[in-house]
Amino acid sequence: MTVQIAGVASTEFGEHPDSSTRELFTDAALEALEDASLSVHDIEELYAGNFIGDLTDDQAHVGAMLADYIGAREAASMRTESACASASSAARSGAQAIAAGDADVALVGGVEMMHASGLGEVTDALANAADNEYENEAGLTFPGIYALMAQAYMREFDADQEDLAAVAVKNYENGTTNPIAQRLEETDVENVLDSPPVATPLNLQDCCPITDGASAAVLVSAAYAEEHGLETTVSFEGSGQSSDSLALQDRPDLARTRAAERAADQAYDSAGISPDDVDVVELHDCFTIAEILAIESLGFFERGEGARGAVEGETAVDGRIPVNTSGGLLAKGHPVGATGVAQLVEITKQLEGRHPNQVDDPTVGLTHTVGGSGASCVVNVLRAGGE
Amino acid sequence: MQQWFIDFAERIDDGDPIYLACEECGTTALPPRSVCPECGTRTFEERSLSETATVTASTTIFSSIPAYADETPYTVVVATFDEGVRLTGQLRDADSVEPGETVTVDAEERDDGWLVTFSPTG
Ligand SMILES: [Zn+2]
Numbered sequence: 001m002t003v004q005i006a007g008v009a010s011t012e013f014g015e016h017p018d019s020s021t022r023e024l025f026t027d028a029a030l031e032a033l034e035d036a037s038l039s040v041h042d043i044e045e046l047y048a049g050n051f052i053g054d055l056t057d058d059q060a061h062v063g064a065m066l067a068d069y070i071g072a073r074e075a076a077s078m079r080t081e082s083a084c085a086s087a088s089s090a091a092r093s094g095a096q097a098i099a100a101g102d103a104d105v106a107l108v109g110g111v112e113m114m115h116a117s118g119l120g121e122v123t124d125a126l127a128n129a130a131d132n133e134y135e136n137e138a139g140l141t142f143p144g145i146y147a148l149m150a151q152a153y154m155r156e157f158d159a160d161q162e163d164l165a166a167v168a169v170k171n172y173e174n175g176t177t178n179p180i181a182q183r184l185e186e187t188d189v190e191n192v193l194d195s196p197p198v199a200t201p202l203n204l205q206d207c208c209p210i211t212d213g214a215s216a217a218v219l220v221s222a223a224y225a226e227e228h229g230l231e232t233t234v235s236f237e238g239s240g241q242s243s244d245s246l247a248l249q250d251r252p253d254l255a256r257t258r259a260a261e262r263a264a265d266q267a268y269d270s271a272g273i274s275p276d277d278v279d280v281v282e283l284h285d286c287f288t289i290a291e292i293l294a295i296e297s298l299g300f301f302e303r304g305e306g307a308r309g310a311v312e313g314e315t316a317v318d319g320r321i322p323v324n325t326s327g328g329l330l331a332k333g334h335p336v337g338a339t340g341v342a343q344l345v346e347i348t349k350q351l352e353g354r355h356p357n358q359v360d361d362p363t364v365g366l367t368h369t370v371g372g373s374g375a376s377c378v379v380n381v382l383r384a385g386g387e
Numbered sequence: 388m389q390q391w392f393i394d395f396a397e398r399i400d401d402g403d404p405i406y407l408a409c410e411e412c413g414t415t416a417l418p419p420r421s422v423c424p425e426c427g428t429r430t431f432e433e434r435s436l437s438e439t440a441t442v443t444a445s446t447t448i449f450s451s452i453p454a455y456a457d458e459t460p461y462t463v464v465v466a467t468f469d470e471g472v473r474l475t476g477q478l479r480d481a482d483s484v485e486p487g488e489t490v491t492v493d494a495e496e497r498d499d500g501w502l503v504t505f506s507p508t509g
Contacts, residue, residue: 120453127452133392137500138475139455140463147446148465155486200447249465249473254444
């Protein structure tokens with residue numbers, strides 16, 4: 001592939017009461033462009049993820065709005081929406097446009113403002129990623145859906161709540177040293193188990209927080225980078241995306257995310273690598289159980305073995321396969337429509353050797369982003385080395 | 388709430404629940420699906436669904452969406468019917484159930500639509 005990453009940026013994640021969807025995205029976009037040494041007028045295509053803005057802001061047509069407000073009115077623009085995987089779809093779309101030769105410069109990103117709405121309203125909006133009739137109308141929340149997956153997993157593989165809690169302990173610790181992270185305090189297994197129940201067996205500290213945030217990345221063709229003397233040190237190496245049943249009830253195994261398995265296979269194929277080649281990972285830990293399912297789907301652990309990843313330190317910053325060195329969604333935060341590119345920003349920093357929780361000399365990094373309970377999954381692969 | 392779900396729930400309420408079976412490959416599904424996800428044909432036929440199912444998983448929800456905020460905690464169950472289809476509903480007549488328990492399906496009419504429910508059998 002000939003797609004290079006020229007610049008990346010994320011805003012601080014947390015609460016931005018004095019900002020808005022269009023303002024916060026502008027902050028990330030302009031910082032990414034500055035990082036790339038390019039201007040808004042260089043952007044040919046803009047793809048931006050945004051999931052619940054229709055409901056929280058009463059605003060659709062978000063692609064054009066963001067292009068307008070960052071000052072790129074001449075660019076082709078589109079909002080991508082695949083629930084919490086929206087921004088990864090944006091990154092994939094931008095990379096595809098460049099790989100196909102249709103564009104030389106694409107700005108990809110995402111934004112979500114979740115704090116301005118009440119918790120009930122946000123929970124309701126997020127539930128729109130599930131099957132409205134079969135799941136939401138039954139009172140099933142998102143934590144509830146992952147709780148069902150957790151119960152099925154724990155029962156099938158004899159895992160327990162302590163195994164889930166170990167994921168939160170690891171990611172909270174990583175978050176304490178990430179300057180953009182929302183949660184800045186460590187936790188321990190007892191604290192996770194003692195935190196209030198949300199949907200059994202998941203407690204509050206098994207769940208990611210509600211987050212305002214925006215992320216952006218500037219993708220360019222290798223030819224453009226060379227022609228304009230851009231210093232690119234990371235390439236967008238491959239991508240995969242797949243789907244599954246919208247409702248959890250329509251899957252033969254509740255504790256298995258097949259869209260992620262298919263997206264990973266496709267991404268590994270397109271990048272010409274295997275799971276063993278991956279040095280650092282940002283994946284979709286919206287709930288502790290989600291990280292366990294993800295490291296199995298991505299091929300880093302056999303099915304049923306993922307529960308020991310955090311417990312035995314294999315997924316730690318200095319472990320065999322470092323996972324969520326940013327703090328992940330659990331600690332960094334989860335501005336739903338921005339998360340996929342937020343992950344890409346973190347992996348780019350790892351591959352450039354400038355991450356606050358730097359792993360030892362990584363070459364290949366990967367992002368994994370899930371929409372809904374797994375009805376969408378996008379896996380993107382990055383590699384150190386410009387062209 | 389979509390009309391197809393109202394129709395589906397009313398059949399449960401009438402004691403005459405239905406499911407779909409693919410005439411080509413036997414795959415089972417729930418309405419309003421028309422294309423078989425396994426073989427790709429459009430040959431689903433409506434069949435009668437049993438009224439009991441086995442609990443596959445359940446969760447007790449403490450933090451809810453606005454429609455159910457006044458009813459927490461409540462338990463949501465995914466149950467599997469002998470015919471192969473699974474259905475999600477709220478638990479009635481018990482505080483909790485274990486995977487493997489047998490439950491009976493029913494439906495309740497609410498202000499804003501229909502709710503599928505399960506109760507322990509026996
Ligand atoms: Zn069929």
